[in-house]
Amino acid sequence: MAKHKWTSETAPRAGNPLAGKRQALVEAFLRSAKPRDVDAVAKVLAKLAMGGDVQAAREWLDRLLGKPAQNVEVEAGESLADVLQRLAAVKAAQERTPGAP
Numbered sequence: 001m002a003k004h005k006w007t008s009e010t011a012p013r014a015g016n017p018l019a020g021k022r023q024a025l026v027e028a029f030l031r032s033a034k035p036r037d038v039d040a041v042a043k044v045l046a047k048l049a050m051g052g053d054v055q056a057a058r059e060w061l062d063r064l065l066g067k068p069a070q071n072v073e074v075e076a077g078e079s080l081a082d083v084l085q086r087l088a089a090v091k092a093a094q095e096r097t098p099g100a101p
Contacts, residue, residue, distance in 0.1 A: 048056035074083055
């Protein structure tokens with residue numbers, strides 16, 4: 001089996017390889033956003049929420065109040081491993097959901 005030769009292009013790197021690109025996009029958006037733009041979006045979102053749009057209401061309230069904390073109920077006889085497994089499943093589901101904390 002041939003050994004792989006590491007170069008600067010193929011060397012393993014720590015962290016998320018897309019983090020730099022994401023950070024550049026976030027910075028570009030922040031530079032382009034004006035307070036009046038954010039205010040206008042907030043007003044539209046509030047109007048949609050007040051008109052009965054449930055998704056808009058959820059987003060508006062999440063931004064105002066923060067996402068609600070999730071409680072974990074432990075069943076009698078349930079092991080710590082079971083609880084941790086359920087928590088991991090909840091966390092994984094949140095990571096797949098856009099806008100999740």
